[in-house]
Amino acid sequence: MSRCYVWFILYLLCIGILAFVFGVVFFFSWVTVITQKSGASFYVQKFYVPALNSTAGGNYTADNTTSISFVFNIRNTLNNIGIYYDDLNVTFSYGSDKSLEIGSYKLDGFHQHANENTYSGDSVAVKGVPWNTIAQNGSKVDFRVALATKVRYHQMFFKGKKRQVRIRAVVQVNDTTGLKIKKKSIRLTSGATETGRSTGASVAFSLLIILLFPI
Numbered sequence: 001m002s003r004c005y006v007w008f009i010l011y012l013l014c015i016g017i018l019a020f021v022f023g024v025v026f027f028f029s030w031v032t033v034i035t036q037k038s039g040a041s042f043y044v045q046k047f048y049v050p051a052l053n054s055t056a057g058g059n060y061t062a063d064n065t066t067s068i069s070f071v072f073n074i075r076n077t078l079n080n081i082g083i084y085y086d087d088l089n090v091t092f093s094y095g096s097d098k099s100l101e102i103g104s105y106k107l108d109g110f111h112q113h114a115n116e117n118t119y120s121g122d123s124v125a126v127k128g129v130p131w132n133t134i135a136q137n138g139s140k141v142d143f144r145v146a147l148a149t150k151v152r153y154h155q156m157f158f159k160g161k162k163r164q165v166r167i168r169a170v171v172q173v174n175d176t177t178g179l180k181i182k183k184k185s186i187r188l189t190s191g192a193t194e195t196g197r198s199t200g201a202s203v204a205f206s207l208l209i210i211l212l213f214p215i
Contacts, residue, residue: 040074040085040151042073042147044072044180047143047180054176066129067126069121074118080155082111083151085110085151086149088147095142095143140173144169145188167189
């Protein structure tokens with residue numbers, strides 16, 4: 001057997017091994033993306049209601065129109081997977097439920113890289129809260145923040161299907177300062193179809209074993 005022939009066989013073997021490795025990597029990436037269910041987290045970092053700031057004398061009109069200032073923190077907790085967000089539609093309500101909707105806000109859709117935090121702050125006009133009936137004695141006032149959007153996970157060249165997200169949180173505000181009582185960020189939870197981590201790696205491994213060693 002000539003030396004050239006041996007090198008040619010080794011060359012083909014190396015090409016085959018590389019093709020197999022790249023195939024496995026692409027396969028795992030594809031399965032991980034299409035089975036990914038969670039990874040996007042939404043938080044209310046800051047929340048301020050000027051109408052409840054007794055030091056500033058309150059700030060609302062005769063028809064109870066005022067504004068709420070806020071900062072959202074949107075986190076991608078995944079190591080190697082990016083996220084595409086559709087427009088984020090936020091609804092603000094007075095009270096711990098949604099019986100009195102007082103305002104809404106839309107954040108344009110965007111792309112987020114792996115392990116990235118995105119901050120979005122703004123103010124929204126709200127109307128309908130009976131500010132003059134709130135005691136302003138240092139007690140708590142409940143506001144409900146609800147968010148609806150769709151997310152799509154991607155890795156390398158692969159994109160998963162869009163997944164519906166519907167989440168909410170109750171933000172308690174001090175009725176004399178207008179500031180969020182809880183110092184830490186408040187996570188929006190519940191009501192989302194994203195429940196639990198993806199089992200993409202285990203699914204991919206199982207499928208790979210079946211393909212390589214069919215019964």
